[in-house]
Amino acid sequence: MFERLTDRFEGILGRLRNRGRLTEADIEDVLREIRTALLEADVEIGVVRTFVGAVRERCVGLELSRALSPGQQVVKIVNEELTGLLGGETLRITYASRPPTVVLLAGLQGSGKTTAAAKLARWFKQQGRNPMLVGADLQRPAAVEQLRVLAGQIGVTVFSEATDPVAVAQAGLAEARRLGRDVCIVDTAGRLAIDAELMEEVRRIAEVVSPDYTFLVIDAMTGQDAVATATAFHQTLALDGVILTKLDGDARGGAALSVKEVVGRPIAFASTGERLEDFDLFHPDRMADRILGMGDVLSLIEQAERTFDEGTAAKAAAAMLEGRFTLEDFLEQLQQVKRMGPLSGVLSMLPGLSKDMKQASSMVDDRQVGQVEAIIRSMTPAERLDPATIDGSRRLRIANGSGTTTADVNALLKQFREMQKLMKGFSKGGLAGAMGGLGGMFGRGGPKLSPTALAELQSTSDLAGAPGGPLAGLTGMGGLPGMGGAPGSGRGSARATKGGSSKGGRKGKGGGRVTPKSR
Amino acid sequence: MVAAAHDVVVGLVVGIPVLVVAVGAGVALRFRGRGPASAVPPGEVASDVPTDVELAAGAEVARRAEAPVPEAPSGTEVTGAPEPEARVEVPEAPTYRGRLGKARGLLAGYLGAVRSRGKIDATTWDDLEEALIRADVGVGATDALLDDLRTRVRAGEIGDPDALLDALRGDLVAALDTPRRDLTPPGSARAAGDGDSRHVDVWLFVGVNGVGKTTTLGKVATRLTAGGTTAVLAAGDTFRAAAGEQLALWASRSGAEIVRGAEGGDPSSVVYDAVQRAAARGADVVLADTAGRLHNKANLIEELKKIRRVSDRPPGKVTEVLLVIDATTGQNGLAQAAVFTEAVDVTGVVLTKLDGTAKGGIVVAIQRELGLPVKLVGLGEGPGDLVDFDPGSFVDALF
Ligand SMILES: Nc1nc2c(ncn2[C@@H]2O[C@H](COP(=O)(O)OP(=O)(O)OP(=O)(O)O)[C@@H](O)[C@H]2O)c(=O)[nH]1
Numbered sequence: 066m067f068e069r070l071t072d073r074f075e076g077i078l079g080r081l082r083n084r085g086r087l088t089e090a091d092i093e094d095v096l097r098e099i100r101t102a103l104l105e106a107d108v109e110i111g112v113v114r115t116f117v118g119a120v121r122e123r124c125v126g127l128e129l130s131r132a133l134s135p136g137q138q139v140v141k142i143v144n145e146e147l148t149g150l151l152g153g154e155t156l157r158i159t160y161a162s163r164p165p166t167v168v169l170l171a172g173l174q175g176s177g178k179t180t181a182a183a184k185l186a187r188w189f190k191q192q193g194r195n196p197m198l199v200g201a202d203l204q205r206p207a208a209v210e211q212l213r214v215l216a217g218q219i220g221v222t223v224f225s226e227a228t229d230p231v232a233v234a235q236a237g238l239a240e241a242r243r244l245g246r247d248v249c250i251v252d253t254a255g256r257l258a259i260d261a262e263l264m265e266e267v268r269r270i271a272e273v274v275s276p277d278y279t280f281l282v283i284d285a286m287t288g289q290d291a292v293a294t295a296t297a298f299h300q301t302l303a304l305d306g307v308i309l310t311k312l313d314g315d316a317r318g319g320a321a322l323s324v325k326e327v328v329g330r331p332i333a334f335a336s337t338g339e340r341l342e343d344f345d346l347f348h349p350d351r352m353a354d355r356i357l358g359m360g361d362v363l364s365l366i367e368q369a370e371r372t373f374d375e376g377t378a379a380k381a382a383a384a385m386l387e388g389r390f391t392l393e394d395f396l397e398q399l400q401q402v403k404r405m406g407p408l409s410g411v412l413s414m415l416p417g418l419s420k421d422m423k424q425a426s427s428m429v430d431d432r433q434v435g436q437v438e439a440i441i442r443s444m445t446p447a448e449r450l451d452p453a454t455i456d457g458s459r460r461l462r463i464a465n466g467s468g469t470t471t472a473d474v475n476a477l478l479k480q481f482r483e484m485q486k487l488m489k490g491f492s493k494g495g496l497a498g499a500m501g502g503l504g505g506m507f508g509r510g511g512p513k514l515s516p517t518a519l520a521e522l523q524s525t526s527d528l529a530g531a532p533g534g535p536l537a538g539l540t541g542m543g544g545l546p547g548m549g550g551a552p553g554s555g556r557g558s559a560r561a562t563k564g565g566s567s568k569g570g571r572k573g574k575g576g577g578r579v580t581p582k583s584r
Numbered sequence: 585m586v587a588a589a590h591d592v593v594v595g596l597v598v599g600i601p602v603l604v605v606a607v608g609a610g611v612a613l614r615f616r617g618r619g620p621a622s623a624v625p626p627g628e629v630a631s632d633v634p635t636d637v638e639l640a641a642g643a644e645v646a647r648r649a650e651a652p653v654p655e656a657p658s659g660t661e662v663t664g665a666p667e668p669e670a671r672v673e674v675p676e677a678p679t680y681r682g683r684l685g686k687a688r689g690l691l692a693g694y695l696g697a698v699r700s701r702g703k704i705d706a707t708t709w710d711d712l713e714e715a716l717i718r719a720d721v722g723v724g725a726t727d728a729l730l731d732d733l734r735t736r737v738r739a740g741e742i743g744d745p746d747a748l749l750d751a752l753r754g755d756l757v758a759a760l761d762t763p764r765r766d767l768t769p770p771g772s773a774r775a776a777g778d779g780d781s782r783h784v785d786v787w788l789f790v791g792v793n794g795v796g797k798t799t800t801l802g803k804v805a806t807r808l809t810a811g812g813t814t815a816v817l818a819a820g821d822t823f824r825a826a827a828g829e830q831l832a833l834w835a836s837r838s839g840a841e842i843v844r845g846a847e848g849g850d851p852s853s854v855v856y857d858a859v860q861r862a863a864a865r866g867a868d869v870v871l872a873d874t875a876g877r878l879h880n881k882a883n884l885i886e887e888l889k890k891i892r893r894v895s896d897r898p899p900g901k902v903t904e905v906l907l908v909i910d911a912t913t914g915q916n917g918l919a920q921a922a923v924f925t926e927a928v929d930v931t932g933v934v935l936t937k938l939d940g941t942a943k944g945g946i947v948v949a950i951q952r953e954l955g956l957p958v959k960l961v962g963l964g965e966g967p968g969d970l971v972d973f974d975p976g977s978f979v980d981a982l983f
C-alpha cells in the first residue's frame with residue numbers, strides 16, 4: 066500500500082535532500098511531481114489541488130532553518146501536510162455508557178462490508194468485548210450465509226431473519242440487548258449512492274438502531290469517484306469514519322486521503338488481507354511516514370508484540386543467544402512471522418532498507434515460504450536438530466517428500482548454516498554484528514543488492530549498537546535519515562523534528578503509540 | 585530462477601523471521617524495561633490460534649434474488665434441469681444512456697465551460713485535463729491525448745472549442761473501437777474440431793475481489809440461454825464462503841446447469857468436471873467462475889494459470905478469458921489488467937457498475953497500454969443489466 070507513492074517521493078525528495086538551496090523553480094518542480102504522484106495514487110483532483118496549494122504556501126515563505134537544509138524542510142512540510150490530510154490520530158472507540166455500542170457498516174457493492182463486519186467483530190473480541198453480528202443484507206441470499214460462515218470461525222453469534230432489512234436491524238439490536246452483548250455490528254447490503262430508494266432504506270436502518278459508529282467501507286482501489294460516494298453516504302448517514310479495505314493489493318490508496326478530506330472523518334480501520342486477523346486500526350501518521358520512505362517500524366513492533374507467542378519467542382531468543390537455534394525453532398518462528406503477513410511485507414516495514422533490498426524481498430512469495438516449510442517438515446525430528454546428519458540419500462528423500470529438488474534442499478541447508486553462524490554473532494557482538502552479517506549474507510547471494518543497500522543495512526545495525534543496550538537503539542530507526550536527529554539518539558529526538566508546527570493530534574506519541582494494548 | 589537469485593530468496597525466507605525476532609526482542613527490552621540483553625521474551629500477548637482457512641476479502645455477492653438457495657453439496661455435484669423448453673425471459677436491456685445519464689452532470693460542467701468560452705486558452709486545457717482525470721482516465725493517457733490535440737491546435741487543424749471537443753471525442757472513440765470487441769460465438773471449439781460434438785468452449789471470468797465476476801457470469805448465462813445456447817456453469821470459486829450458493833442461484837435464474845465442488849476444493853478440477861459434463865451433454869459452452877484474487881498475490885495468480893491450463897485440455901478449449909473491472913476502480917486497474925493479461929491471456933474486459941457515478945475511464949488507459957478491448961458493460965444487478973460495449977455511447981457518457 067502506498068509503496069509506489071513512497072518510491073516517488075523518495076525519487077523527488079532524495080534529490081532535494083542533497084541540495085543546499087531551494088529556488089522557486091525547484092519548488093514548482095517538486096510540486097508538479099507531487100501532484101502527478103498523488104493523481105496517480107488516485108487522490109481526488111480537488112484534494113490534490115488543496116494539498117499542493119498548502120505545500121506551496123509553506124515553501125514559498127520558507128524561513129531557512131539552520132538545522133535543516135531546504136530540501137529537508139520540504140520533506141518535513143510534505144510529511145506534516147500529508148499527516149494532516151490523512152487525519153491527525155488513530156480513532157479511539159468510546160463505548161456507549163448503555164451497551165451495546167452499535168456499529169453500522171454501509172458502502173457500495175463489492176467494497177468488502179461482510180468480511181469487514183466479521184473482522185471488526187474479531188477485533189472487538191480482541192479488545193475484550195463481547196460482540197454480536199446482525200445480517201441485514203437480505204437482498205443477497207448468500208450474504209447472510211457468508212456472514213454466518215465467517216462468524217462461526219471466530220465464535221460470534223449472528224442474528225438475521227427473513228423479514229426486511231430495517232426490521233432485522235431493529236430485532237437484531239433487541240436480541241443483542243437481551244443476550245447482554247456489549248457491541249452490535251450491523252452489516253448492510255451494498256448500494257449505489259445515487260440509488261435513492263436504497264439510500265432511504267439505509268437511512269431508516271440507522272434511524273432504528275441509532276448507531277454509535279457509522280462506518281463507510283471503501284475499497285482502496287477506488288478512483289476519483291470515492292469523493293462522490295463518500296459525500297453522498299455522509300449526507301445520508303452522518304459518517305463517523307471509514308474502513309479502508311483491500312490494502313494488501315498494490316493500489317496506492319489515494320482514496321483514503323480524498324475521503325478523509327471531504328468527509329472530515331478519520332479512516333478508522335484498515336483491512337490488509339484475506340484472513341480475518343488482517344485488520345487493525347488505521348495509523349495515519351505512520352502512513353505518512355511510510356509515504357516518505359521512513360518505514361513503518363512502529364506498526365511492525367506492535368504487530369510483532371501482538372502476534373508473537375511469548376513462550377516460543379522467549380525460547381527462540383534464548384536459543385539464538387546461546388547459539389543453539391535449530392530448524393525446529395526456525396519453523397516455529399516462521400509460523401509466527403507469517404501471521405504478521407507476507408514475509409516481503411514484513412521486511413518492507415523495517416526502516417532504512419533501500420529499494421534494492423525491498424526489491425529483493427519482493428521476490429519472496431508464499432510459494433517459496435511454503436517450499437521451505439515443506440522441506441523442513443519432510444525431515445525427521447533428529448534431522449531438524451542436527452542437519453549435519455543429512456547425507457545424499459536423505460537429501461533425496463527430503464526432496465521427494467517435499468516435492469522439491471535436492472538443489473532446493475541444499476540451498477536451504479546452506480542458508481541455515483550461514484544463519485547459525487550469524488546467531489553466534491548475536492551472542493558475541495550483539496544485534497549490530499549479527500545484522501551486519503545478515504546484510505552480508507543477502508549480499509553474497511547475487512548481484513541484486515547494491516553496495517549502498519549493504520551500507521544502509523550496516524548503518525542500521527550501527528544504530529542498533531548505540532548506547533543503551535545492544536538492542537535498544539533499534540528504535541532510533543524511526544528517524545528520517547538526515548533529518549536532524551543524530552543517528553542513534555533514539556526515537557525522542559527523531560520525532561522531535563516533526564513536532565510542534567504540525568496540524569495537531571500529534572501529541573502523546575512518545576510512548577503511547579507503542580503500548581496501546583489493553584491487557 | 586537463477587541460482588544466485590534463488591539463494592537470496594532462501595536467505596530472505598530464513599533471515600526475515602530471525603530479524604523480526606531480534607527486533608521484537610529489542611523492543612521488549614527497550615519499552616518494557618525488563619532488563620539487560622539476556623534471553624528476554626519479546627511478545628506479551630499470545631495471539632489467537634490462527635485458522636488455516638483463508639477468507640476472501642471484499643466478499644459481496646448477488647442481491648435481489650427471488651429463488652431459493654440449494655443446499656451445499658459435498659463433492660462435485662451437478663444440479664439444474666436442462667429442460668429444452670425451459671425458456672428464460674431476459675428482461676429488456678436498459679438503455680445505456682438512460683442509466684449512465686444519472687451521472688452526467690459533473691463532466692458536462694467542465695465541457696460546457698470549455699464550449700462557452702469561445703476560444704481555446706490555458707483554462708480550456710486545464711478544464712479538459714480535469715474532466716479526464718475525474719473520469720479516471722489517468723495522468724498518462726490524459727497527457728498523451730491532450731498533447732496530441734495541442735499539436736493539432738498549433739498546426740491550425742483545430743480552431744475552436746467545439747472542434748476541439750469533437751476531436752477529443754473522435755480520438756477516444758477511435759481508441760476504444762476495435763473489431764475484437766465481439767465475443768467469440770459459443771460452439772467455436774466444436775466447429776474447429778470438425779464438428780465433433782464433444783468439443784466445448786470455456787469462458788473464464790477473472791478479476792480482483794468484489795468486482796462483479798459472479799454476477800456478470802450470471803447475466804451472460806441468462807443471455808446465452810435465452811438465445812438458445814446451452815451453457816454449463818462451473819463453480820470455480822471454492823474459496824470464498826457461500827460463493828457456490830451465489831452461483832447456484834444464478835444457475836436457477838438462467839436455467840443453466842451447474843457443476844459444483846467441495847468448498848476449499850481444487851478449482852481446476854471443478855472446471856474440468858464441468859467440461860466433462862458439458863461434453864457428455866453436448867453443451868456449447870462452460871462458463872467458469874473463479875475466486876476473486878488480487879493481482880499481486882503470486883500464488884493465487886499461479887492457481888489461475890493452472891485453471892486456465894486445465895480448462896484448455898480437450899475436449900475443453902478456452903475461447904474467452906474475461907477480465908472483470910469495476911468502474912469505480914482507479915489507476916490500479918491498469919496493473920490489474922497487465923498482470924492478468926500476462927498470466928492468463930485475457931481476451932476482453934467487462935466493465936461493471938457503470939450504473940453508478942463512476943466513469944470507468946481506466947479502460948481508456950487499459951486499451952491504450954495493453955490493447956485489451958472492452959466487450960461488455962454491467963449496468964445493474966439484475967439478470968438483464970448487461971449490454972455490449974459501445975464506444976460511442978461510452979464516450980458520450982463521459983461528456
Ligand atoms: N450496481 C451494480 N452492481 C453490480 C454490478 N455487477 C455486480 N454488482 C454487485 O457487486 C457486488 C459484487 O458482485 P459479485 O458478482 O459477487 O462479484 P465477484 O467479483 O464475483 O466477487 P468475489 O467472488 O467475492 O470476488 C454484488 O453486490 C453485485 O450485485 C453492476 O453492474 N452494477
Ligand SMILES: [Mg+2]
Nearest residue numbers: 797798821827
Ligand atoms: Mg464471485
